[in-house]
Amino acid sequence: GAVVSQHPSWVICKSGTSVKIECRSLDFQATTMFWYRQFPKQSLMLMATSNEGSKATYEQGVEKDKFLINHASLTLSTLTVTSAHPEDSSFYICSARDLAGGDGANVLTFGAGSRLTVL
Amino acid sequence: GQNIDQPTEMTATEGAIVQINCTYQTSGFNGLFWYQQHAGEAPTFLSYNVLDGLEEKGRFSSFLSRSKGYSYLLLKELQMKDSASYLCAVRDGDYKLSFGAGTTVTVRA
Numbered sequence: 001g002a003v004v005s006q007h008p009s010w011v012i013c014k015s016g017t018s019v020k021i022e023c024r025s026l027d028f029q030a031t032t033m034f035w036y037r038q039f040p041k042q043s044l045m046l047m048a049t050s051n052e053g054s055k056a057t058y059e060q061g062v063e064k065d066k067f068l069i070n071h072a073s074l075t076l077s078t079l080t081v082t083s084a085h086p087e088d089s090s091f092y093i094c095s096a097r098d099l100a101g102g103d104g105a106n107v108l109t110f111g112a113g114s115r116l117t118v119l
Numbered sequence: 120g121q122n123i124d125q126p127t128e129m130t131a132t133e134g135a136i137v138q139i140n141c142t143y144q145t146s147g148f149n150g151l152f153w154y155q156q157h158a159g160e161a162p163t164f165l166s167y168n169v170l171d172g173l174e175e176k177g178r179f180s181s182f183l184s185r186s187k188g189y190s191y192l193l194l195k196e197l198q199m200k201d202s203a204s205y206l207c208a209v210r211d212g213d214y215k216l217s218f219g220a221g222t223t224v225t226v227r228a
Contacts, residue, residue, distance in 0.1 A: 006161075034215065043206060043218040044162070093161050097214060107152075108216060110161040 002028050002098040006111030013084055014119055021079045021114045023094030029074035030096035034108065035067075038091040050077040050094075084118045091115050121145045121217035125207050130225045131197055139192045139222045141207035152216065153181050153192045154206040162206055166192065194224070202226045 003026040013019050023033055031052045036044040048069055049057040056069035066088075068080040077096075081088055092115075095108040122144040131137040143151070150169040154162035168174055168183035168190060180193040194201055207219040 032214065043220045046215060046217065049213070049215065091159075095216075107164050107167060108214075109164070110154075113159075113161045115159070 002096070002107075002109040004094065004096050004109045004111040006094055006114055008114055009112060010115050010117075012117045012119065015085050016083055018080055018082045019084055019116060021081075021092055021094075021116075023077045023079070023096070023111050025075045025096045025098070025109075028096075028098040030077075030098070031074060033071060033077040033094055033096045035069065035077075035079050036093045036095065038093060038113075044093060047079075052077075081116065084116070086118045089116055089118045121209055121211075123207055123209055123217060123219035125205075125219040125222045127220070128223045128225070130227060133197055133199060133226055133228050135197050137194045137197060137224060139194070139205050139207075139224070141190045141192070141219060143188050143190070143207070143209050143219075145188075145209050145211065145217070147211035147213075148185065148209060149212050149214070150210040151181075151183055151190050152208040152210065153179075153190075154208060154218075156204045156206055156221065158204075165205075197226045199226050199228070 005024045007022045033050040035047045038044045047062045050069045050071040052071045058064045071077040091113050093113040095110045125141045153165040156162040166181035173182045178195045183190045204221040204223050206221045208216045210216050
């Protein structure tokens with residue numbers, strides 16, 4: 001089945017620094033990937049849609065200059081949290097859809113998530 | 120916008136059946152999904168409904184009524200490992216998923 005790899009799983013950084021999170025589709029090509037954020041005991045909130053070869057589409061209220069998204073290839077999207085602050089501490093999860101798959105075409109596969117802690 | 124409601128918590132006994140309801144009001148509909156999420160982990164896909172009716176996959180079944188904006192996930196023969204959060208999610212025409220707040224199911228021996 002479709003597999004999405006996300007790295008790093010855990011990251012701790014100082015306030016003011018930038019953190020990059022990678023999302024890779026391992027055995028399929030993904031022209032579109034989605035980035036979600038989840039605060040403790042809350043549900044997933046869509047942050048942005050990452051489109052290969054073009055600009056990401058951000059949801060209302062998400063600062064595009066703070067959360068930089070790059071989708072440079074059909075298998076890799078990156079999310080960079082710039083000038084991170086403690087309130088950015090959260091669980092960030094990416095997902096992708098396998099266009100070539102059968103049931104996979106209808107199902108989003110999620111990465112394992114990246115837990116960011118900003119001190 | 121999307122408005123998806125599901126109960127916050129449910130508790131059941133091992134071997135029992137639990138039904139998690141989900142109601143939704145959305146600006147676009149292209150399928151309803153149920154995901155399971157254990158604490159600190161990513162969601163895993165359980166079921167998908169795009170047409171009205173019941174979809175059965177082993178111990179898990181999901182039902183959809185589009186006219187009522189209603190779905191449920193049925194968990195049968197509950198096991199301890201089923202203790203998790205269950206997320207109802209609605210997909211729009213752009214393949215974006217909007218999630219409900221999740222229902223935490225606790226299975227007791």
